[in-house]
Amino acid sequence: MKSNTINKLEIAKFSKIASEWWDPEGKFKPLHKFNPIRIKYIKNYIIQNFKLNVSNRPLKKIDILDIGCGGGLLSEPMYRLGASVVGIDASQKNIAIAKFHAKKNKLKINYICASPETLKIKKKFDVILNMEIVEHVEDVNFFIKRSSELLKKNGLMFIATLNKTLKSYVFAIVGAEYILQWLPIGTHDWDKFIKPQDLIKISKANNLKLEKLDGMNFDLLTNEWNLSSNNSVNYIAKFKKN
Numbered sequence: 001m002k003s004n005t006i007n008k009l010e011i012a013k014f015s016k017i018a019s020e021w022w023d024p025e026g027k028f029k030p031l032h033k034f035n036p037i038r039i040k041y042i043k044n045y046i047i048q049n050f051k052l053n054v055s056n057r058p059l060k061k062i063d064i065l066d067i068g069c070g071g072g073l074l075s076e077p078m079y080r081l082g083a084s085v086v087g088i089d090a091s092q093k094n095i096a097i098a099k100f101h102a103k104k105n106k107l108k109i110n111y112i113c114a115s116p117e118t119l120k121i122k123k124k125f126d127v128i129l130n131m132e133i134v135e136h137v138e139d140v141n142f143f144i145k146r147s148s149e150l151l152k153k154n155g156l157m158f159i160a161t162l163n164k165t166l167k168s169y170v171f172a173i174v175g176a177e178y179i180l181q182w183l184p185i186g187t188h189d190w191d192k193f194i195k196p197q198d199l200i201k202i203s204k205a206n207n208l209k210l211e212k213l214d215g216m217n218f219d220l221l222t223n224e225w226n227l228s229s230n231n232s233v234n235y236i237a238k239f240k241k242n
Contacts, residue, residue, distance in 0.1 A: 006090045007138040018093035021071025037225045039077045057082030065125040068133030072098035088114045116146035124152045131160045135192045148206040151241045160236040164193035168233045208239040
């Protein structure tokens with residue numbers, strides 16, 4: 001097994017467009033569209049799991065690690081909901097953008113240029129976010145193993161990624177990259193997509209029990225993402241640490 005999760009080509013690819021993280025009409029437009037449903041999903045299940053009171057800042061007792069945080073599109077909303085947030089990314093440029101944006105908005109988020117295996121923080125977290133990241137790492141097995149080691153017992157891990165199906169190739173690569181041009185060509189490598197059953201198997205081997213799995217589909221009529229029972233392209237899963 002490899003002892004490294006960093007894929008240098010993937011890091012270089014995203015570093016090249018790092019300046020566009022906070023442009024809702026830029027290269028990361030799909031993630032901006034994604035964000036409302038991701039935030040709601042994560043927030044609601046954290047509140048439910050930890051029996052938190054619903055308020056303007058319901059996550060104030062929660063320590064979150066956002067792995068592959070990019071420019072901070074999820075780290076910032078989690079912080080605004082009250083959580084203590086550490087965001088890590090293997091790209092120095094992504095971290096620089098995230099730090100700048102947080103400082104500009106007076107948000108105290110701890111951004112670190114690191115991967116799960118190089119993170120020096122010794123504490124464990126209540127919640128780990130692995131959102132749209134597993135399809136870009138070098139070794140998924142080692143990535144999940146190291147992520148699980150950073151999670152507290154009974155903590156939650158959220159993973160969002162792409163299913164490995166013919167439909168995902170047509171929609172996520174041919175459609176999103178070449179036809180609609182939502183994403184730069186080469187953003188995704190279909191060979192790195194992962195079937196839910198394979199992700200579940202890897203997670204189970206690392207003391208993570210699947211509690212929920214939902215598909216996420218884009219509605220062209222409403223211009224919004226919605227949860228769905230159809231996980232043939234995008235899906236999101238919630239795991240609990242044994």
